[in-house]
Amino acid sequence: MKVYVNGELREFGGASLxxxxxLLELPVARIAIERNREVVRRSEWGNTMLNDEDRIEIVHxxxxxxxx
Amino acid sequence: xxxxxxxxxxxxxxxxxxxxxxxxxxIGTGKYRxxxxxxxxxxxxxxxxxxxAVRRVPLDRSSESFLDYLNPSLQILPNTAGxxxxxxAVRTARLAREALQTDLVKLEVIGDQTTLFPDNEQTLEAARxxxxxxxxxxxxxTDDLIVAKKLLDAGCAAIMPxxxxxxSGLGVQNPANLRIMREQLPDATLIVDAGVGxxxxxxxxxxxxxxGVLMNTAIAEAADPAKxxxxxxxxxxxxRLAYRAGRMPKRLYASASSPLAGVIQK
Numbered sequence: 001m002k003v004y005v006n007g008e009l010r011e012f013g014g015a016s017l018x019x020x021x022x023l024l025e026l027p028v029a030r031i032a033i034e035r036n037r038e039v040v041r042r043s044e045w046g047n048t049m050l051n052d053e054d055r056i057e058i059v060h061x062x063x064x065x066x067x068x
Numbered sequence: 069x070x071x072x073x074x075x076x077x078x079x080x081x082x083x084x085x086x087x088x089x090x091x092x093x094x095i096g097t098g099k100y101r102x103x104x105x106x107x108x109x110x111x112x113x114x115x116x117x118x119x120x121a122v123r124r125v126p127l128d129r130s131s132e133s134f135l136d137y138l139n140p141s142l143q144i145l146p147n148t149a150g151x152x153x154x155x156x157a158v159r160t161a162r163l164a165r166e167a168l169q170t171d172l173v174k175l176e177v178i179g180d181q182t183t184l185f186p187d188n189e190q191t192l193e194a195a196r197x198x199x200x201x202x203x204x205x206x207x208x209x210t211d212d213l214i215v216a217k218k219l220l221d222a223g224c225a226a227i228m229p230x231x232x233x234x235x236s237g238l239g240v241q242n243p244a245n246l247r248i249m250r251e252q253l254p255d256a257t258l259i260v261d262a263g264v265g266x267x268x269x270x271x272x273x274x275x276x277x278x279x280g281v282l283m284n285t286a287i288a289e290a291a292d293p294a295k296x297x298x299x300x301x302x303x304x305x306x307x308r309l310a311y312r313a314g315r316m317p318k319r320l321y322a323s324a325s326s327p328l329a330g331v332i333q334k
Contacts, residue, residue, distance in 0.1 A: 005127060006124040006125065006127060007124075008127065024127060026125055026127075027132075027133060029133060030133060030135055030167050030168065031125055031167055032122075032163040032164070032166040032167035033163075033166075034159065034163060037159060039162045039163060039166045041166065042166070057124065057163075058124065058125045058127075059122050059123060059124055059125060059160075059163050059167070060122075060123065060125045060133065060134070060167070061120040061121065061122060061123075061133075061134055061135050061144075061146065061164075061167070061168075062098075062120065062121050062122075062123045062134050063096075063097035063098040063099070063100065063106070063120065063121070063134055064096060064097060064098040064119070064120060064121030064147065064149050064284075
């Protein structure tokens with residue numbers, strides 16, 4: 001299937017959101033994930049099965065006071 | 069500063085969402101030349117709360133966690149900087165809460181790229197949603213009493229009017245508006261957010277009755293950020309003390325300090 005990750009369309013051979021995160025090799029501390037505009041709790045990453053063209057947003061924190 | 073006065077400044081806490089802070093300075097984490105410079109400025113400022121922005125994780129490179137560079141004792145205040153609609157701000161706040169397990173959010177909904185002035189209507193809409201969801205909402209808005217009242221009615225924990233455009237360093241452009249807000253909303257927690265350029269600007273905001281000041285660029289873009297952070301810390305303490313002391317009234321004409329009686333005659 002193909003899923004959008006932070007706006008980029010990517011081929012994904014796995015099934016769950018947890019697998020996607022593993023494949024991306026992202027540091028998982030203090031990140032948060034949205035699937036189709038809804039936050040997916042960390043405890044649900046393993047149970048969340050992705051569908052073709054799902055829109056995944058993965059965010060972290062950066063320096064900023066006002067607009068960065 | 070004498071010990072008694074220093075104690076007077078520190079005993080009186082700034083309360084936000086049930087948390088008590090000794091420092092009335094909240095600072096940003098952007099625009100520093102290096103993480104080391106940021107850390108030394110944070111330390112010099114005495115601030116206990118710092119604001120951070122939420123952004124997409126870069127997928128093409130392993131990114132180190134910015135948060136690891138912050139002193140772990142600091143309270144992190146995630147912000148919704150960069151959002152232009154209530155919907156985006158609400159989504160950003162929810163993501164921040166999930167990642168940091170904090171209900172605090174500095175709500176920013178920008179209305180225009182050139183001025184970065186807030187969109188008060190979208191801000192209010194987002195504030196209402198976030199308060200219902202249990203967030204402690206600190207909204208950035210135009211220095212307007214009526215908007216302030218609506219934000220407080222919506223349940224915001226504090227109000228954060230701008231002093232001048234974000235990053236402008238112009239200082240308090242409309243002191244009368246801040247005074248009016250202070251007088252009309254005596255119980256509100258009022259934090260001046262954005263526009264401070266140097267220490268006197270922060271002191272003026274505090275003398276007008278602000279409960280605190282949030283700033284980023286004034287410290288980060290100073291030639292010596294740690295020195296400016298110290299200046300800001302002292303200015304905020306001085307301004308708070310002056311406000312609490314109750315300033316003398318302004319007069320158009322002179323008022324002699326020495327007694328008029330007993331002056332020697334020709």
